[in-house]
Amino acid sequence: MREKGKIAASIMCSGFDQVMDYVHEFERNNIEFLHVDVMDGTFVPNLAYGPDFVKRLRKKTDITLDCHLMVDRAEDKLDWFDFQPGEHVSLHYEGTCHIQKCLDYLAKKGVKPVIAINPGTPIQVLEEIADYIAGVLVLHVNPGFAGQKIVPHTIEKAARIRKYLDDLGHPEVYIESDGNITCENAAKLYKNGSDIFVAGTSSIFREGDIDELIMNLRKAIGW
Numbered sequence: 001m002r003e004k005g006k007i008a009a010s011i012m013c014s015g016f017d018q019v020m021d022y023v024h025e026f027e028r029n030n031i032e033f034l035h036v037d038v039m040d041g042t043f044v045p046n047l048a049y050g051p052d053f054v055k056r057l058r059k060k061t062d063i064t065l066d067c068h069l070m071v072d073r074a075e076d077k078l079d080w081f082d083f084q085p086g087e088h089v090s091l092h093y094e095g096t097c098h099i100q101k102c103l104d105y106l107a108k109k110g111v112k113p114v115i116a117i118n119p120g121t122p123i124q125v126l127e128e129i130a131d132y133i134a135g136v137l138v139l140h141v142n143p144g145f146a147g148q149k150i151v152p153h154t155i156e157k158a159a160r161i162r163k164y165l166d167d168l169g170h171p172e173v174y175i176e177s178d179g180n181i182t183c184e185n186a187a188k189l190y191k192n193g194s195d196i197f198v199a200g201t202s203s204i205f206r207e208g209d210i211d212e213l214i215m216n217l218r219k220a221i222g223w
């Protein structure tokens, strides 16, 4: 039987003054992960949370952090965050020439290493690193900004990734979907094999009752 989908709430979508209010709502709703976007202004054309924010946030909540590093040369920056065992950290295939070394570094720290791939990156890049990853973060938008529209082919790309990982002998590697995860897109992606859903302005960070918004997304992903 297929497991229910999990939610990674994208804290970048909360506004600085509301971060902890949202975190408390997510704790009350048993949200599985807090997705923290780290942006360096070169890998993506935007700036977002840095190491101090990550270190403070982990002290304030028991929800598992799921840090998405949208940075160039991740190998120079991994030490800055003091990542803890059990946390999930995604690194972009496109952002470093030393991806295997970076993934290995995370695994040795007890962190779940996740590879992130942009919409235009072919799934075959997973072949050489499938042994070193716990998950694949599939970008359904070109990363950098909330509120974008899904790149259409990425919906079936999730299904191709699931099959590719299974064929490589890695059914345990999960798929996480990020970018324009509306309830409608989430339902299609869940059907195509995605396991974790980054919830941003398209689903839970919008006008309305937060419990209801979360429940609507949960219903789309097998609850």
Ligand SMILES: O=C(CO)[C@H](O)[C@H](O)COP(=O)(O)O
Pocket (backbone or CB within 6 Å): 010, 012, 013, 035, 037, 141, 142, 143, 144, 145, 146, 147, 148, 178, 179, 180, 181, 198, 199, 200, 201, 202, 203
């Ligand atoms: O990674 C991101 C942007 O690069 C955000 O986490 C995500 O896209 C926000 O969600 P939404 O697309 O629903 O606003």
